[in-house]
Amino acid sequence: MDTSLAASGTALHPLIRDLLIWLSQEPRSYAETMDGWRSHCPRFTIWEDALADGLVTVEEGSGPSQGGMAVVLTRRGREALAEVQPQAAVHPPA
DSSP states (O other), rough: OOSSOOOTTOOOOOHHHHHHHHHHHHHEEEEHHHHOOOOOOTTTOOHHHHHHSEEEEEEEOOOOOOOOOEEEEOOOHHHHHHHHOOOOOOOOOO
């Protein structure tokens, strides 16, 4: 079962949508994201799919403490989220 964003631009898997919404709500550290979204189950690859599809990225020095790693939505991730949940439209940081 393919849970990733299809190359043709079809709908997001509901759990990937949930991950994008969760990330859009407030800054999230890499550790916090891994604690909640990483899985060792080969059928539950939400984090891996979102990363592979270019919806999220990991940035250094932009974590909640400004010294760690942070997970943020990419432009593609913000656009995908806006398509599936317009009221949760995410704007890039100022």
